Amino acid sequence: GAVVSQHPSRVICKSGTSVKIECRSLDFQATTMFWYRQFPKQSLMLMATSNEGSKATYEQGVEKDKFLINHASLTLSTLTVTSAHPEDSSFYICSASPARGDEQFFGPGTRLTVL
């Protein structure tokens, strides 16, 4: 149980294009989903927290207009990297939590490469 999927697992795009990453909780309803960014050999940096049906809460320094997050249902959240640039290349990981106080279940991550 408690499986979270991400799609795509890997994406390569040209600079200036937009990329959408999906995060799905497959066997539970996720009241809260989180989006992280991980640079090589570094820890996870929380980008934003989203609750179903409401606007995401972005961490300081994260551009909300560049990283659009939509939590349309209790099983799906999307992260859209708009007008991507090479410096946006990173490993993006989502996680989902079924209720306050429970652990987070992580997706397998999406490797974004912007050329």
Added chain:
Amino acid sequence: AQSVAQPEDQVNVAEGNPLTVKCTYSVSGNPYLFWYVQYPNRGLQFLLKYITGDNLVKGSYGFEAEFNKSQTSFHLKKPSALVSDSALYFCAVRANTGGFKTIFGAGTRLFVKA
């Protein structure tokens, strides 16, 4: 403010020997503490958590962690390491008073040598 420190970038241990991966934390109120493991190009896998109760928490794959409130530590341990335990380990903390943000440590890379 919440913070997590993993003082060792890397831990090397021989297979069959006990292993310890250190973690200290700072948080207002009582903490929720977690350990996760990450294999290359993969997401994080949950190992164990401490919310309340017994200070010694047992988790997946034979791992355990001891919550020490006075030392604000939550070290990860395993009595006998396996080569397959080689991975990146993250300690994480979340305050249980308001907010839901989890802070991750920098990670400790564990190498288990055969």
